[in-house]
Amino acid sequence: MSADQPHINSDADSATAKAPLTAVRAGLLNCHACGLLSRPTAHEAKRCPRCGAHLHSRKPDSITRTWALLAAAFILYIPANLLPVMHTSSILYSEDDTIMSGVIYLWTSGSWPLAILVFCASITVPLAKLIALTTLNWSVQRSSRWKQQERARLYRLVELVGRWSMLDIFVVALMVGLVHFRALATITAGPGAIAFGAVVVITMFAAMTFDPRLIWDPENNQDE
Amino acid sequence: MIDSHLIACHDCDLLLKPPSLRPGAVACCPRCGATLYREIKHGHERVLAFALAAVVLYLLANCFPIMSLEISGTKVSCTLVGAALALWNQGIQTLSILVMATTVIVPGLQLLILLYLLIPMQLRHMPPYVPELLRTLQLLRPWSMIEVFMLGILVSLSKLAAMAQVIPGIALWSFAVLMFMMTAVFAAFDARRVWRLLPVMQ
Numbered sequence: 213m214s215a216d217q218p219h220i221n222s223d224a225d226s227a228t229a230k231a232p233l234t235a236v237r238a239g240l241l242n243c244h245a246c247g248l249l250s251r252p253t254a255h256e257a258k259r260c261p262r263c264g265a266h267l268h269s270r271k272p273d274s275i276t277r278t279w280a281l282l283a284a285a286f287i288l289y290i291p292a293n294l295l296p297v298m299h300t301s302s303i304l305y306s307e308d309d310t311i312m313s314g315v316i317y318l319w320t321s322g323s324w325p326l327a328i329l330v331f332c333a334s335i336t337v338p339l340a341k342l343i344a345l346t347t348l349n350w351s352v353q354r355s356s357r358w359k360q361q362e363r364a365r366l367y368r369l370v371e372l373v374g375r376w377s378m379l380d381i382f383v384v385a386l387m388v389g390l391v392h393f394r395a396l397a398t399i400t401a402g403p404g405a406i407a408f409g410a411v412v413v414i415t416m417f418a419a420m421t422f423d424p425r426l427i428w429d430p431e432n433n434q435d436e
Numbered sequence: 437m438i439d440s441h442l443i444a445c446h447d448c449d450l451l452l453k454p455p456s457l458r459p460g461a462v463a464c465c466p467r468c469g470a471t472l473y474r475e476i477k478h479g480h481e482r483v484l485a486f487a488l489a490a491v492v493l494y495l496l497a498n499c500f501p502i503m504s505l506e507i508s509g510t511k512v513s514c515t516l517v518g519a520a521l522a523l524w525n526q527g528i529q530t531l532s533i534l535v536m537a538t539t540v541i542v543p544g545l546q547l548l549i550l551l552y553l554l555i556p557m558q559l560r561h562m563p564p565y566v567p568e569l570l571r572t573l574q575l576l577r578p579w580s581m582i583e584v585f586m587l588g589i590l591v592s593l594s595k596l597a598a599m600a601q602v603i604p605g606i607a608l609w610s611f612a613v614l615m616f617m618m619t620a621v622f623a624a625f626d627a628r629r630v631w632r633l634l635p636v637m638q
């Protein structure tokens with residue numbers, strides 16, 4: 213990546229004191245797929261004239277859909293953390309591992325950098341992501357103008373880090389795939405892993421249905 | 437009516453005049469700070485080279501075992517598909533599909549689509565279904581998780597090292613290089629350049 217990030221100077225930029233000129237105010241639709249701006253015609257279905265994608269000025273029912281997905285993720289977050297994600301059985305012992313006990317095991321066995329990493333990816337990130345998206349969706353629903361830049365940055369962070377929560381799913385899959393020494397030791401996946409996988413996927417969808425442009429819309433409508 | 441001389445920020449809807457950038461520079465939205473686009477230095481022959489290298493690594497990563505485990509004389513090795521199959525056989529099909537999708541199917545589709553687009557374009561020919569495939573490529577992007585999987589390999593390696601002797605396999609190294617190669621592919625691929633070649637219906 214280049215060190216300098218030139219900012220765009222435009223007429224729209226200098227007009228920030230008043231309501232800035234957005235695509236919606238100009239009566240234009242921005243194609244989410246190819247980035248083409250077009251002026252919708254009234255009589256036909258709104259499709260991008262270049263790539264054919266359906267055009268919406270804002271993602272349809274963004275707030276409601278995001279709430280629904282967040283609610284599902286919050287509910288599943290509980291079994292994801294309480295139920296075992298992995299079951300180890302061997303001739304000497306048999307034990308159930310939850311996500312937290314897996315982290316504690318890594319910590320006590322001396323690999324604390326990995327313990328911190330797994331703790332961040334599996335426990336901190338999913339919870340922080342749920343809280344962040346709830347805050348974003350709630351502030352957008354209230355048409356809040358509070359800290360817009362910070363909220364925009366928070367949204368981009370949520371989009372960026374969400375995928376790393378899949379870490380634990382991959383670890384479980386590899387352990388299950390490798391450890392099946394019939395009599396000696398066998399590892400099986402537990403129900404917690406399904407719930408955890410569902411939380412990761414659902415929060416990724418929640419981040420996708422949330423429309424960051426709604427953060428800025430109260431400003432757009434300020435002189436109306 | 438088409439306003440091809442303007443763009444709108446995908447994160448805040450601000451209308452902007454896109455500036456022409458020096459190669460390698462990034463255009464950011466002045467209102468919300470989102471990255472609008474970056475001006476990519478090299479042509480698509482570079483992406484094609486990276487993508488072809490990635491295909492080789494992809495095949496190596498999927499055909500060879502990731503690691504082997506040895507407990508009291510018994511040796512077990514495991515490929516990625518093997519791990520997903522083990523989950524399937526345990527009755528946890530949803531997880532099996534999730535693992536397969538994010539590490540095998542999605543990266544494989546991404547590479548196939550890129551090759552389908554780039555090889556004909558090198559020969560100055562536009563293949564059919566370009567808009568649909570570019571949109572698919574964009575849709576697949578968040579679901580390709582090679583780098584997360586790589587970290588998963590490292591974590592399970594250190595967990596397993598405590599209970600048995602672990603021998604890293606060919607696929608482990610292939611995944612590590614594939615991770616960098618996929619990053620290089622998408623850093624060098626300029627979808628905007630392809631979009632601009634497409635006609636706009638009036």
Ligand SMILES: [Zn+2]
Binds near residue numbers: 243247262264
């Ligand atoms: Zn389009």
Ligand SMILES: [Zn+2]
Binds near residue numbers: 449450
């Ligand atoms: Zn913006």
